[in-house]
Amino acid sequence: IDRRLYPAEFCSKLDFMDYVWVQYAFYDEGYMHGVLAIKTSFRESMGMYAETLPSALEHLSKAYKITQKRLDGPKAASDAAIAGVTILAIYQLVHGHVETGLVHFAGLCRMIQLRGGLAKLMKHNRKSDGDSKHVVLTEYRIDLEFALQSGLPLRFGAAEVPVNSNTIKTRLISPTHTKLYEHGGNAELICILSDATAFTNLLNTTDEASRLDPLDFSEQAFSLIHRLIDFAPLHLSRPTNLTENLLQLALLAIMTNSLPNYTTDARRYELLAKELKKAIQRQVAFTNVHWKLLLWAVFVARVSIFHETQDERIMPTIMNICQNLDIDSWVQIRQVLGGYCWLHVTHDTGAIEIWEKVKAMEEVHKQ
Incomplete structure (x- = not known):
């Protein structure tokens, strides 16, 4: 499971027997039933869609009962109580029950406030620094x-x-980023792009000897996603500047690949996919198109949150962009992608597949 939580390509291996959330399962019955409720929601090992199976509901019922009893007592904001509500919130996330999960999360936030906030919870946690950071980063990630x-x-x-x-290395504003700023990009967003690019560049050069500590990886990834959501939440007023809107959504899409995921259910980011699809369509129809940004955004969408079923719609867009940029090879495509935020190890394979489909479509059109 640690390979799902922390990508093996970039992170050193975590000893899960020393992992604080695993330890809770050994000495807290309520938390253990929450973990088992998640585990038994899958017919196969943590990789398919979660299902509401009888065995999962049995464990979930026990987890609720034990956690509620603790919340009604004098230790309502204890470490064990926070762990119990945390695992219930994760269960709802795994099943895609966002509204129910938000109810749990609101209660969890109140409990953390009673403890003085996330930073104080980590600072004064009685466990080791690593354990306390695991606890706080999990709440942050939720x-x-x-x-x-x-x-x-x-x-x-x-x-x-x-x-x-x-x-990560010191921020470096590249010529590509400067052109975005000149094209109407927001200075704050360009800085986030530069920091995200520095982070992905670090990951692109990571080898077996230089893999990141899982906590360092999580801190950087979560911080970048936090800044992007703070810039413009998905469900509120979106940026009116088309370049800003497309850039922020594409950055969010590529950074979601760094979030720990227990399943392969891509539906969890349907809202982001919907907004990014609209942003791409608006940019295509725009009179002053930033073609390289658009090319990067389309490839990012395809390798992160779009489904293969959308390839038939994406390929004509890529063909149009490449014609405007006079691009006809994967080498040229890769050069454009590398100028932005891109992970070669995890994204190149999917990008090459869609490019080969585009070339095949071009051949058909020539006949």
Whole structure:
């Protein structure tokens, strides 16, 4: 499961027997039933869609009963109580029950407030620094997930979780980013793009000897996603500037690949996919198109949150963009993608597949 939570290509292996959330399952019955409710929601090992199976409901019922009893007692804001509500919120996320999950999360936020907030919870946690950071990053990550799925603003502030600034290299504003700014891009958003590019560049050069600590990886990824959602939540007023709108959505799409995921259910980001699809369509119809940005955004969408069933609609768009840029090879495509935020290890294969489909379509049109 650690390979799902922390990508093996970029992260060192985590000893799950020392992982605080696993330890809870050994000594807290309510949390254990919550974990089992998630595990038994899958007919196969943590990779298919979650189902509401009888065995899962049995464990879920026990988890609710034990957690509610604890919440009604004097230890309603204890570590164990927070863990119990956390696993119930994760269960709802896994099943796509966002509204129910938000109810749990609202209660969880109140419990954390009673403990002084995320930062204080980590600082004064009685466990080791690593364990306390695991706890806080999990709550932080759940906040991001609910914001992405519901479109609502984040509940925790960016300053709640300290980020290790030594993980990524110093921000560098490249010529590509400067052109975006000249094209009407927001300065704050360009800075996020530059930081995200520095992060992905670091990951692109990671090898077996230089893999990141899982916590450092999570801190950086979560911080970037937090800044992007803060810039413009998905369900509220969207940026009127078409370049800003497309850039923010594409960055969110590519960064979602860094979020821990228990299933292969891509439907959890339907709202983001819908907004990105509209942004691409508007950019195509725009009189002053930023073609390279659009090319990058379309490929990002395809390798992250779009489904293969949308390929027939995407391919003509890619053909049109490439004609305007006078591009006719994967080498040229890769050069454009590399100028933005792109993960070669995880994204090149999917991008090459769609490019080969585009070339095949071109051959058919020539006949």
